[in-house]
Amino acid sequence: MNKNNIELKESAELRGDAFLKEVANAFKKNKVAVIGLIVIIFLMLLAIFAPYIAPYDPYDINLDLQFSKPSIINWFGTDMFGRDILSRIIFGTRISMLIGLIPTFISMVIGIILGLFSGYYGGKIDSIIMRIADIVLAFPSLLLAMVFMYTLGASLLNIFIALSVVGWAGISRVVRSQTLSLKEMEFIEASKSIGTKNWTIMIRHIFPNCIPNLIVLFTLRIPGAILSEASLSFLGVGAQPPTPSWGLMISRGKEFLLNAPWVSIFPGIMILIITLAFNFFGDGLRDALDPYMKY
Amino acid sequence: MAKFILKRILFAIPILLGVSLIIFILLNVVPGDPITLMFKEHIKPDVIERLRREMHLDDPAYIRYFRFIWDALHGNFGISYKLNRPVTYLLLNAFPRTLILALSAALISWIVGIPAGILSAVKQYSIEDYFFMGFAFLGVSMPVFWSALLFQYFFSLKLGWLPVAGYTGAKYYIMPAIVLGWSSAGTVARLTRSSLLEVMRNDYIRTARAKGLKELPILFSHALKNSILPVVTVMAIQVASLLSGAVITESVFGIPGIGRVAVGAIQSRDMPLLQGAVIFATFLVIIGNIIADVLYAFIDPRIRYN
Numbered sequence: 001m002n003k004n005n006i007e008l009k010e011s012a013e014l015r016g017d018a019f020l021k022e023v024a025n026a027f028k029k030n031k032v033a034v035i036g037l038i039v040i041i042f043l044m045l046l047a048i049f050a051p052y053i054a055p056y057d058p059y060d061i062n063l064d065l066q067f068s069k070p071s072i073i074n075w076f077g078t079d080m081f082g083r084d085i086l087s088r089i090i091f092g093t094r095i096s097m098l099i100g101l102i103p104t105f106i107s108m109v110i111g112i113i114l115g116l117f118s119g120y121y122g123g124k125i126d127s128i129i130m131r132i133a134d135i136v137l138a139f140p141s142l143l144l145a146m147v148f149m150y151t152l153g154a155s156l157l158n159i160f161i162a163l164s165v166v167g168w169a170g171i172s173r174v175v176r177s178q179t180l181s182l183k184e185m186e187f188i189e190a191s192k193s194i195g196t197k198n199w200t201i202m203i204r205h206i207f208p209n210c211i212p213n214l215i216v217l218f219t220l221r222i223p224g225a226i227l228s229e230a231s232l233s234f235l236g237v238g239a240q241p242p243t244p245s246w247g248l249m250i251s252r253g254k255e256f257l258l259n260a261p262w263v264s265i266f267p268g269i270m271i272l273i274i275t276l277a278f279n280f281f282g283d284g285l286r287d288a289l290d291p292y293m294k295y
Numbered sequence: 296m297a298k299f300i301l302k303r304i305l306f307a308i309p310i311l312l313g314v315s316l317i318i319f320i321l322l323n324v325v326p327g328d329p330i331t332l333m334f335k336e337h338i339k340p341d342v343i344e345r346l347r348r349e350m351h352l353d354d355p356a357y358i359r360y361f362r363f364i365w366d367a368l369h370g371n372f373g374i375s376y377k378l379n380r381p382v383t384y385l386l387l388n389a390f391p392r393t394l395i396l397a398l399s400a401a402l403i404s405w406i407v408g409i410p411a412g413i414l415s416a417v418k419q420y421s422i423e424d425y426f427f428m429g430f431a432f433l434g435v436s437m438p439v440f441w442s443a444l445l446f447q448y449f450f451s452l453k454l455g456w457l458p459v460a461g462y463t464g465a466k467y468y469i470m471p472a473i474v475l476g477w478s479s480a481g482t483v484a485r486l487t488r489s490s491l492l493e494v495m496r497n498d499y500i501r502t503a504r505a506k507g508l509k510e511l512p513i514l515f516s517h518a519l520k521n522s523i524l525p526v527v528t529v530m531a532i533q534v535a536s537l538l539s540g541a542v543i544t545e546s547v548f549g550i551p552g553i554g555r556v557a558v559g560a561i562q563s564r565d566m567p568l569l570q571g572a573v574i575f576a577t578f579l580v581i582i583g584n585i586i587a588d589v590l591y592a593f594i595d596p597r598i599r600y601n
Binding site: 131132134135136138139140141142143144146147148149150151223227230231234235236237247250251254257258261264265268271272275276279280 | 309310311313314317318321322324432433435436437438439440441444445447448452535536538539542543546547557558561562564566569572573576577580581584
């Protein structure tokens with residue numbers, strides 16, 4: 001009996017390993033996705049070690065250097081206060097990375113819990129949660145985030161809150177539909193029949209089967225969150241000066257577009273790079289995880 | 296079909312009520328007295344008293360909510376704090392501009408996105424495929440406000456072809472519509488491509504090939520019809536993303552549409568105006584969803600009977 005158990009476990013582990021290997025191999029073949037991953041790792045290192053990498057203090061005002069063109073001293077030029085744009089961009093990576101990861105993660109957790117409950121228990125709980133999700137999904141997301149910013153006040157921290165609260169509805173729908181199909185499977189029946197608690201079934205048996213999909217959803221939602229922060233800050237209802245948020249930098253530079261286009265252009269290129277990297281990576285991950293795409 | 300449409304409309308009512316409740320709660324828990332926000336200078340206490348009574352600010356929240364709903368049903372969304380005009384008037388005034396912008400952007404996204412998606416799918420993994428998909432990825436990943444600025448920089452400031460901002464003629468809408476349309480064309484192209492690729496894998500396509508049909512007739516008479524379904528649904532979801540995008544494009548290009556009104560209302564802390572603008576925009580999204588559902592059921596009769 002014991003030996004059998006061990007064998008079963010080993011074969012399960014082997015199967016898990018084989019699956020991961022297969023996914024990794026499929027992913028590696030997708031060059032664009034690999035480049036995306038490399039760029040993401042690079043930007044994460046940039047964010048973590050910003051103080052050591054940035055050549056200048058991102059807040060250091062030097063009016064003598066106002067609107068310096070990109071040069072050897074200031075690679076990306078300086079802004080209207082003579083602040084080094086490269087240094088501000090490097091510190092801005094921190095904001096975009098955190099905005100991309102944290103609110104997306106929080107809204108995923110909310111969405112997963114509500115989706116599991118909704119799909120597993122069904123009935124009244126399901127219809128209440130799904131009606132609320134319908135309502136949240138009906139809003140144009142940027143406008144809903146803007147209403148939150150109106151109530152909470154414009155600041156970077158409040159963007160974290162607004163984006164965390166706004167994003168769960170789509171996730172909960174995905175998790176719910178997966179839970180609905182999974183709970184009809186035999187292994188869940190078997191688990192129920194030996195008296196496993198509902199909570200344990202949800203966490204140990206249903207949730208792990210949703211993970212591949214959720215990882216893809218997570219990566220593909222990060223660029224949306226980054227763009228939302230940039231948009232809110234650009235509109236003046238997000239991060240406030242002198243925070244080196246890329247959206248805010250573009251917005252502050254737009255009045256000087258004709259004479260000093262570099263003030264707005266470089267932060268924009270950074271937003272493009274980071275969102276492209278996450279989109280490529282997420283797309284590659286989805287293709288690698290989805291057997292139907294392999295043809 | 297009529298029953299189906301009616302059912303969809305009835306479904307929308309609780310959602311709209313929920314939307315208004317969420318917005319009402321969010322905007323009415325804001326600390327700060329609206330009257331002191333309206334008048335920065337000192338005003339006499341008895342004037343404040345009278346205004347509070349007139350605006351029913353001392354009533355309990357739920358009574359104010361029901362009054363709000365009752366008024367809204369009669370087309371009355373209150374008076375703007377800052378502009379001192381009916382919110383409904385301001386929104387109806389702004390709406391045509393947003394409509395023109397959103398419709399022309401949607402049109403661009405379909406005209407560009409659908410053919411690009413079809414070409415990419417037909418010539419999967421070719422140079423054309425990579426080119427179109429690269430373009431689509433760029434559209435999806437590029438911040439709208441930034442591409443707007445780049446367009447302004449090149450086509451207005453450098454080349455002088457188009458006006459930088461404004462809304463008084465058709466040429467003012469060209470750049471905003473292209474900028475907004477491009478971001479959505481990416482989504483449309485990618486969806487068309489993946490949906491067509493999926494259909495092309497079906498047995499009946501293999502049968503069509505086996506009986507000797509050429510690729511083009513297969514594509515047009517067998518594959519496209521079936522692959523267009525998901526594209527139609529995304530058109531409805533587009534309403535929401537176009538409205539979110541319009542908030543930004545209108546701000547950059549100085550078009551006083553619904554989005555610009557909403558941003559202005561936040562900046563001047565004009566609660567009734569913001570409330571009206573958001574509810575109005577959400578109402579448009581819900582209508583878009585209903586239209587898409589009906590279209591979907593019209594194209595695919597299986598949906599009607601389920």
